[in-house]
Amino acid sequence: MIRTFARAALAATTLAALAAPAFAHATLEVQEAELGAGYKGVLRVPHGCGTEATHTVRVQIPEGFYNVKPMPKAGWTLETVTGPYANSYDNHGTPMTEGVQEIVWSGGNLPNEWYDEFVFRGTFAPTLEPGTFYFPAIQECANGEEAWVDVTGAEDAEMPAPSVELVRGAAGH
Amino acid sequence: MLRSPVSLLAPALALLLSLFAALPALAHAQLLASNPAANALLAESPAQLELTYNEPVTALAMTLIGPDGVSADITPSTTAGATLAIPLPPSLADGTHVLSWRVISTDAHPVAGSLIFSVGHVTGAAEVAAAPTGSRATAILLWVSKALLFSALFVGVGGAVFALFAPLPHPARRLAALLALIGLVIAPLSLGLHGADALGADPDAMLGTAPWSTGFATSYGATVLALAASLALGAVALVHPRMAWLGWPAWLVGALALAMSGHAGSAAPQWLTRTAVTFHIAGILFWIGALLPIWFWLRDRRPEADNALRQFSRIIPLAVAAILVSGVTLAVIQMGPPGPAWLTPYGYLLAGKLGCLLVLFLLALWNRYRLTGSILLGELEPRLHLRRTILVELVLVLAILGLVSAWRFTPPPRGIAEADAAQAARSEPAYAHVMTDTLMVDVTAAPGRPGPVDFEIWLVDAVGDPVAPLAVEVTFAAPTLGIEPFSASATFADGFWLIQGQTIPLAGTWDVTLDIRLSRYAQNTLATQIEILP
Numbered sequence: 001m002i003r004t005f006a007r008a009a010l011a012a013t014t015l016a017a018l019a020a021p022a023f024a025h026a027t028l029e030v031q032e033a034e035l036g037a038g039y040k041g042v043l044r045v046p047h048g049c050g051t052e053a054t055h056t057v058r059v060q061i062p063e064g065f066y067n068v069k070p071m072p073k074a075g076w077t078l079e080t081v082t083g084p085y086a087n088s089y090d091n092h093g094t095p096m097t098e099g100v101q102e103i104v105w106s107g108g109n110l111p112n113e114w115y116d117e118f119v120f121r122g123t124f125a126p127t128l129e130p131g132t133f134y135f136p137a138i139q140e141c142a143n144g145e146e147a148w149v150d151v152t153g154a155e156d157a158e159m160p161a162p163s164v165e166l167v168r169g170a171a172g173h
Numbered sequence: 174m175l176r177s178p179v180s181l182l183a184p185a186l187a188l189l190l191s192l193f194a195a196l197p198a199l200a201h202a203q204l205l206a207s208n209p210a211a212n213a214l215l216a217e218s219p220a221q222l223e224l225t226y227n228e229p230v231t232a233l234a235m236t237l238i239g240p241d242g243v244s245a246d247i248t249p250s251t252t253a254g255a256t257l258a259i260p261l262p263p264s265l266a267d268g269t270h271v272l273s274w275r276v277i278s279t280d281a282h283p284v285a286g287s288l289i290f291s292v293g294h295v296t297g298a299a300e301v302a303a304a305p306t307g308s309r310a311t312a313i314l315l316w317v318s319k320a321l322l323f324s325a326l327f328v329g330v331g332g333a334v335f336a337l338f339a340p341l342p343h344p345a346r347r348l349a350a351l352l353a354l355i356g357l358v359i360a361p362l363s364l365g366l367h368g369a370d371a372l373g374a375d376p377d378a379m380l381g382t383a384p385w386s387t388g389f390a391t392s393y394g395a396t397v398l399a400l401a402a403s404l405a406l407g408a409v410a411l412v413h414p415r416m417a418w419l420g421w422p423a424w425l426v427g428a429l430a431l432a433m434s435g436h437a438g439s440a441a442p443q444w445l446t447r448t449a450v451t452f453h454i455a456g457i458l459f460w461i462g463a464l465l466p467i468w469f470w471l472r473d474r475r476p477e478a479d480n481a482l483r484q485f486s487r488i489i490p491l492a493v494a495a496i497l498v499s500g501v502t503l504a505v506i507q508m509g510p511p512g513p514a515w516l517t518p519y520g521y522l523l524a525g526k527l528g529c530l531l532v533l534f535l536l537a538l539w540n541r542y543r544l545t546g547s548i549l550l551g552e553l554e555p556r557l558h559l560r561r562t563i564l565v566e567l568v569l570v571l572a573i574l575g576l577v578s579a580w581r582f583t584p585p586p587r588g589i590a591e592a593d594a595a596q597a598a599r600s601e602p603a604y605a606h607v608m609t610d611t612l613m614v615d616v617t618a619a620p621g622r623p624g625p626v627d628f629e630i631w632l633v634d635a636v637g638d639p640v641a642p643l644a645v646e647v648t649f650a651a652p653t654l655g656i657e658p659f660s661a662s663a664t665f666a667d668g669f670w671l672i673q674g675q676t677i678p679l680a681g682t683w684d685v686t687l688d689i690r691l692s693r694y695a696q697n698t699l700a701t702q703i704e705i706l707p
Binding site: 050060112138150154 | 693
């Protein structure tokens with residue numbers, strides 16, 4: 001009897017938890033952004049690889065998010081990989097044809113028991129389509145990795161890539 | 174610029190969501206280790222299972238699916254913590270078990286998986302009729318008991334059968350009756366031995382009840398009952414000459430008894446094989462049953478002896494015809510078309526039996542056409558010859574009975590061919606094919622049966638060029654069978670991604686999900702289904 005009740009309570013809790021964003025995944029703090037507007041991405045890393053500490057965090061910058069600048073982090077070495085964009089983007093009158101395509105924070109130590117955030121900013125091109133925009137991210141540990149690279153959008157995805165919903169700017173631009 | 178109420182709603186929602194998001198970030202539970210380890214092969218049934226997670230969890234549902242496919246709810250009532258100990262029912266059956274587990278971690282997120290382990294040996298689902306390993310002592314005793322039982326039947330009941338056609342000399346009557354009575358003792362013993370042999374148990378297991386009930390449940394149970402009836406009728410017919418007519422039912426029941434079981438009686442078409450066995454045995458009963466009485470009669474010259482010999486000569490062609498026609502029919506059915514299967518123990522035994530038979534027939538022809546005539550004409554020397562050849566015949570008959578008793582231990586070529594076909598069907602692989610706009614994947618599961626399965630994954634892009642992913646992870650699940658997902662990493666070798674010896678515990682439709690890591694940030698997930706046959 002008590003067990004049945006306990007299970008029902010658990011099930012109810014589960015439902016409530018599912019209604020909110022899944023906290024267990026690596027996610028972006030702000031889940032919505034406007035096309036053509038600047039965006040500050042805060043990547044939240046909730047745990048290590050199993051029980052191992054994370055020493056490197058990598059974020060891929062897909063085409064369409066330009067003028068990217070990562071925020072340095074004490075205790076971590078910051079590197080970027082730059083390359084040409086497929087399209088040219090307008091940065092307040094200056095055309096941008098190349099920029100950051102990957103951000104790497106390495107040499108750090110984020111134990112499984114701790115939580116941390118990794119920050120970068122950039123601009124969403126107005127030419128992008130509204131919808132889900134993914135920033136695939138990878139945590140690297142001594143003996144493994146957690147690859148948040150699933151961009152299928154499947155609800156039960158084990159390792160979904162951090163994402164943000166792009167909407168048309170109400171004000172236009 | 175005024176904003177519409179709808180456009181105000183979105184930021185409000187975002188604010189609400191970010192409030193939720195401000196709650197402490199918690200992690201999914203992850204299974205770090207298990208005891209026994211995944212896919213472990215254990216010598217003995219474990220008392221409990223241990224699952225160790227990276228954080229405290231509470232067990233929601235634990236289902237143990239046994240080798241027979243029957244599932245049992247073994248959810249522990251109170252277990253919570255980073256390590257779950259799940260008590261198991263005592264002494265699990267040998268074979269492969271699946272623990273399908275579902276736990277909830279502190280983030281209230283249910284996490285599920287499956288743990289596969291085997292006790293004793295790896296099986297698929299419903300026990301693939303595992304041949305009992307067997308006990309040599311039981312096999313030898315069974316062979317001896319059957320050889321003795323056949324001797325008792327053919328000499329004892331055979332004597333009662335011959336008594337229907339000619340008077341028996343006193344010593345032959347006594348010896349035949351004695352053998353029938355010995356047969357009555359051996360018949361049930363051979364039933365117990367048959368059961369012990371079927372169970373793969375040692376002879377001392379016959380002190381218990383299991384071999385007896387098992388033996389009785391087989392077709393040999395009916396055979397033993399009929400044999401006992403035949404022996405009893407024969408014994409009464411021999412002991413009381415006035416009830417000699419009981420030799421008729423003894424003959425009939427004895428011949429039918431051996432048609433009720435054995436390789437020959439179970440071959441198709443059964444109406445033919447069973448009839449053939451019945452006539453075969455009936456003919457042999459007459460022939461062998463006559464040898465001992467005639468041998469005794471020939472010791473001294475008496476009119477009964479000539480009478481017996483005359484009767485035997487009259488009827489034996491019929492009996493031999495029955496034996497030959499039925500024997501050839503059965504041999505053709507059992508041996509199948511000529512081929513390597515003939516060179517098996519069954520074939521060798523048949524060759525040995527035919528060799529003995531050939532000598533036996535030559536002797537019988539000599540007796541019938543050279544000696545019998547002379548004896549009936551009153552010559553003395555042929556009588557001695559005949560007595561000698563009858564002794565040789567009896568020895569040959571015993572040899573034949575010994576040989577045919579050993580047939581119990583050798584499947585006929587027909588059976589071997591069927592077993593080979595079944596084996597070939599069992600090792601037949603199962604296939605699945607998935608295609609997306611960028612990838613084509615072929616999955617081969619060999620064999621496509623429960624048990625250890627080798628998976629071979631062939632990956633090309635949409636135009637058929639090979640792709641070289643960084644990693645391929647395969648997740649198996651069978652929701653319809655109540656089995657939660659479990660994963661394995663494929664390794665690349667010779668152009669294929671391989672998972673070797675992955676235990677697929679049950680037959681049914683399996684969801685196979687391939688996570689293909691094409692590059693550091695690109696992963697393709699393909700899902701397909703593969704049919705595992707029972």
